[in-house]
Amino acid sequence: MTAAAFSAAHAAGDAAPMDLVPHAKSAGVPEKKSAADSAADAATAARDKSKNDAKHGKKSKTTKDDSKGERDDDDTRDAKLSPVERCEKRIRAAKRATRSELSVSGGEWSKNGYALNPDVLSTANLGDDVPRISAKEVSVREFRERFENPRLPCIITDAMDHWPAMKTWTYDGFLSRFGNQKFKVGADDDGYAVRLKFQHIYHYVTCTNENSPGKVTAESDDSPLYIFDGSFGDKDGSKPLLDDYDVPAYFKEDLFGVAGEKRRPPYRWVVIGPPRSGSSVHVDPLATSAWNALISGKKRWCLFPPTRGLTKPDLKPKGIGLDGESVTWFRKMYPKTRSHEWRFEKNFPTPLDVVQNPGEIMYVPDGWWHAVLNLEHTVAVTQNVVGSGRFDKVWRMTKRGRPKMSAQWLEKLKEKRTDLAAIALQQPRRGFESADEKTSSSSSSSSSEESSDSEDLYEYKPDAVRDERPAVCDAVLLEMAAAREKRRAAEARAAARARARREAEKG
Numbered sequence: 001m002t003a004a005a006f007s008a009a010h011a012a013g014d015a016a017p018m019d020l021v022p023h024a025k026s027a028g029v030p031e032k033k034s035a036a037d038s039a040a041d042a043a044t045a046a047r048d049k050s051k052n053d054a055k056h057g058k059k060s061k062t063t064k065d066d067s068k069g070e071r072d073d074d075d076t077r078d079a080k081l082s083p084v085e086r087c088e089k090r091i092r093a094a095k096r097a098t099r100s101e102l103s104v105s106g107g108e109w110s111k112n113g114y115a116l117n118p119d120v121l122s123t124a125n126l127g128d129d130v131p132r133i134s135a136k137e138v139s140v141r142e143f144r145e146r147f148e149n150p151r152l153p154c155i156i157t158d159a160m161d162h163w164p165a166m167k168t169w170t171y172d173g174f175l176s177r178f179g180n181q182k183f184k185v186g187a188d189d190d191g192y193a194v195r196l197k198f199q200h201i202y203h204y205v206t207c208t209n210e211n212s213p214g215k216v217t218a219e220s221d222d223s224p225l226y227i228f229d230g231s232f233g234d235k236d237g238s239k240p241l242l243d244d245y246d247v248p249a250y251f252k253e254d255l256f257g258v259a260g261e262k263r264r265p266p267y268r269w270v271v272i273g274p275p276r277s278g279s280s281v282h283v284d285p286l287a288t289s290a291w292n293a294l295i296s297g298k299k300r301w302c303l304f305p306p307t308r309g310l311t312k313p314d315l316k317p318k319g320i321g322l323d324g325e326s327v328t329w330f331r332k333m334y335p336k337t338r339s340h341e342w343r344f345e346k347n348f349p350t351p352l353d354v355v356q357n358p359g360e361i362m363y364v365p366d367g368w369w370h371a372v373l374n375l376e377h378t379v380a381v382t383q384n385v386v387g388s389g390r391f392d393k394v395w396r397m398t399k400r401g402r403p404k405m406s407a408q409w410l411e412k413l414k415e416k417r418t419d420l421a422a423i424a425l426q427q428p429r430r431g432f433e434s435a436d437e438k439t440s441s442s443s444s445s446s447s448s449e450e451s452s453d454s455e456d457l458y459e460y461k462p463d464a465v466r467d468e469r470p471a472v473c474d475a476v477l478l479e480m481a482a483a484r485e486k487r488r489a490a491e492a493r494a495a496a497r498a499r500a501r502r503e504a505e506k507g
Contacts, residue, residue: 087200088214094225095216097194098186101323104216114222114276114327121275121375123300125491129352130303132360135159135248143250148289149389151365153303153352156248160293160359165244169295169379174272175202181237183270184229201227205274205377218274223325226273226374230266241270245381248361251291255386255394258416259409265402268383273374278326281315281333281371284364286401287393288384292362297378299356302334306367307349314348315369326373334371366390388420395424 078086095104102108114120132155133143147154160166168177175198182195196204204225209215218224232238247254256264265286278299283306284290292299304310316322320332334351342348355375356362364370386394399406413421 084203084213087203088212088216090196090200091204091216091225092214094185094194094196097188098225100189110220110222112222112328112331114331115220120327120331121373123355123375125494126300126355127353127486128355130155130301130354130362132157135250140249140252144387144389147363148250148365148387151306151367153365153368154363155354155356156250156291156361156363157359159248159361160245160295163245163295165241165295165381166359168244171202171206171272171377171379174198174379177240178238181235183227183232183238183272185225185227196225201225201272218277222276223323223327224274224277226271226277228269228271228273228279230269232270233268238270241381245293247383248291248293250363251383251385251387253385253387255388255391255417255420256288256409258412259405260412263405263408265384265398265405267385268381271380271382272378274377275374276327278373279371280322280324280326280329281369283367283369284384285397286384286386287366287390287397288386289366289390290364290382290384292356292364292372292380292382294356294358294360294362295379295381296358297374297376297380298358299362299378299380300330300373300375301352301354301356301362302330302337302371303352303354303364304337304369305349305352306369310348310369314346326371329371330373366393388417391420392423392427395420395427399427 078089081089092104095102095109099109102111130153133146134157136158138146146152179199179202180197182197183201184193185196185201186194188194203212204216205218207217208219209217229238233242256267267288271292281302281304304315315333315337316329317333320336322328322332336342337348337351343350354362395406398409410421410424413424
């Protein structure tokens with residue numbers, strides 16, 4: 001959508017000076033935003049605004065005199081802007097809030113030139129190290145034996161074909177249904193959510209700099225803003241998204257769900273992002289596993305097994321210019337994980353590489369460090385899960401990280417899962433936990449950067465399966481090993497060709 005088209009759509013007048021609302025007939029967005037009128041949205045907006053006002057020392061709306069005059073001045077200035085200018089003003093504000101260390105007007109969002117470098121999104125010589133299974137062929141029992149219990153990742157196919165999301169979850173579809181709904185695009189320096197209306201995000205990711213008066217689009221950004229929203233299922237405006245997909249059969253057991261929706265930790269997110277956006281290396285919180293269903297686009301994944309000794313400082317070392325962004329990690333740290341020093345001197349595992357395609361579900365077991373880079377415009381939904389096979393570990397982590405929630409969870413387990421409640425009651429009290437269990441855990445976000453408990457770590461060797469692991473996982477590990485050998489052979493051939501070219505040029 002060009003700036004001219006955007007402005008023309010609003011030439012008849014705006015419903016409110018502060019809102020950029022697409023024309024109802026052309027964009028399919030209701031004139032009245034029911035989401036903003038709902039109690040859930042009102043509470044969220046009030047909470048975020050009160051936190052923001054407190055942070056910046058602003059007076060509340062109940063304050064009279066000068067504060068009202070200041071707001072009137074802001075509204076007057078905004079009213080003089082075109083719809084596109086107001087939209088881009090909000091985008092600039094979101095950029096400043098999410099990455100205050102970068103100057104928006106100074107061009108620092110594109111200082112590395114990643115958007116102009118084809119190597120950034122290249123998948124040449126990239127391995128295909130994660131096995132794929134069909135949901136039509138692998139039963140729930142077999143999945144648990146081959147992947148969940150031994151904690152091995154996989155990609156699941158043939159599980160999303162019937163989802164309405166496969167047809168409706170497009171950028172245009174979101175604009176039509178949720179154009180006036182706000183989604184989280186990051187957090188500020190104090191951890192408060194930064195949100196943008198989808199219509200603003202749509203402008204940011206679909207416009208080129210030529211069509212953007214303020215040149216604030218994702219086209220040239222090194223690491224663009226992207227939606228990672230965990231509250232979409234709690235708001236009236238975006239709650240219909242829950243009807244567009246089903247939890248795959250492998251993950252129907254949802255033990256945190258026993259605690260109730262209001263008590264459980266955050267567990268589901270809608271993820272929408274342009275190329276070069278993504279999640280830097282992390283491990284999911286509270287020993288949860290995760291599944292990520294990709295509706296459209298392609299994602300690059302890099303996964304590290306929970307090997308003893310591999311910690312955050314190893315994967316995110318200081319002094320190499322990491323900034324917390326996925327694209328920077330892949331450019332600066334990923335090559336080090338494939339070096340001789342990494343594999344043989346530090347004895348760390350070579351990462352597993354794979355590209356996830358539309359219609360595929362990535363399964364990431366608990367404790368696996370992973371990083372994700374969007375190679376194209378992507379739309380996905382992801383959820384963290386807890387199965388009974390890993391309950392004891394999750395219980396320990398939850399008891400430490402969310403003590404109040406764990407107490408409430410235990411009471412519900414006594415009613416609905418007496419077998420698991422018995423396991424929980426057998427765990428030692430906090431004062432008697434072993435030293436290995438005193439690592440901290442994250443409980444308030446989708447990802448944690450803490451290592452797993454050492455008792456659950458194992459030496460990951462595809463050619464030497466640990467004795468106590470189920471024998472059924474041998475074939476999976478051998479399949480992974482074969483894929484890795486195939487990739488190494490391809491790398492060797494590519495290196496040989498490069499040497500031959502250099503010798504030919506010298507000759």
